[in-house]
Amino acid sequence: MNCLIVDDQAVFRAVLKKLITLDPSLFLVGECTNAAEAHQIILNNDIDIIFLDIEMPRMSGIELARLLEGKNPMIIFTTSQIDYAIEAFDLNVVDFLTKPIGSVRFLKAVQKARNLIKTKKQAANEADEFVFIRDSNIIKRIKLSDILYFEAKGDYIKIFLSNTNYSIHSSLKSVEQKLPENTFFKVHRSFIVNLGKIDSIEGGTLIVNHTMIPVSDTYRPLLNKRMQIL
Template identity: 65%
Template sequence: MNCLIVDDNLIARTVLKQMVSMDPDLDLIGECENAVEAYRMVLANPIDVLFLDVEMPGMSGIELVQSLEGRRPMIIFTTGTTDYAAVAFDLNVVDFLIKPIVPARFLQAIEKARELYRNKNITVGNKEDEFIFIRDSSIVRRLKVSDILYLEAKGDYVKINVPNQVYNIHSSLKSVEQKLSPNVFLRVHRSFIVNVSKIDTVEGGTLIINNMMVPVSDAFRAALNKRMQIL
């Protein structure tokens, strides 16, 4: 996630830079000492997370957020007072950190941003077209839902298996599942979701899909049997 630090205090910016360096998912694009400079940076660069001080000379952090509108990245407010908590809630920011910021609280805010970022990596098309868009590295791809064989969770990634190809997206399996049609896909294991129409055979605790084996856990077996309407 590309991030930008905005704070008129040099020490505060230095502390945040040290914390940003703790997380390998964060790529610091730059730092700004005022909101006007930050506004130009956001318009000129792909910023995902904005660490934004609220009280700054000239344009405040709140005014910056309001001015960004459709170009707004995820916002994490950093401030020395709780006075702006209600405003932050109204602006739907990711988190609200009180200075002095401790590492544990910083990482907690980043985890919230990370989950939101993962959710951006898969977008559902309309029901008539039956397709989804996925972000595969730096490329956005259009996939037909009917081509998807199964999905597998691997750490912080989900592997989308289609015939003769596997795509990796940075997301959680739960997030992807929420965006797929339950009429087409079914979770059969903690780490696997399958396209039911692609199942070739079932033997014991294993599905065969396109000559590939997919495990079925006991917790999902009853739902699978019901869905397959076995004669």
């Protein structure tokens, strides 16, 4: 996880850098002495966690947190004043660490952030697990894991599931661009298969749900590599 330290006092930045080394999953992208500098780094880099001091000149940590509301970084406030706790948690931050910060308390805060990041990623992945197709005048949602393979038939694409199939007006190239590369693979100019549904491969043919599907010589080496054949 990429992290950023934002604190105007060198001694506390040094403490946080030492604490960060306790968790090998943390990578320190940089350290800032003020919120304005931090804001620019956050806009131009992929930051997962910000260790953000509250009491800083010109722009406080709370003001920066308000600027970042709705953005990706997880904020862990660091401060010597417990009085800020209520205002801080109104901003839906991950945690609130009071200085001096102990190693156990620090690691617990990082774990909270890690769990939240994992939850967000899972939610994002779940959002990608479906495709929508137009079946006559009805828009239907199909779970990607239910799809066996796609077959091009002229100006139409047939979508095969274990218990049914659909026909949509599209090109195989257009369909391929909308599918996750780690799950689906084009094995022939007319076929895209779900890699997780392949039962066996023999020569220039693979079997998906008892159906024989041709594999072009062009795609066979790449298919073998993707399948991680032992």
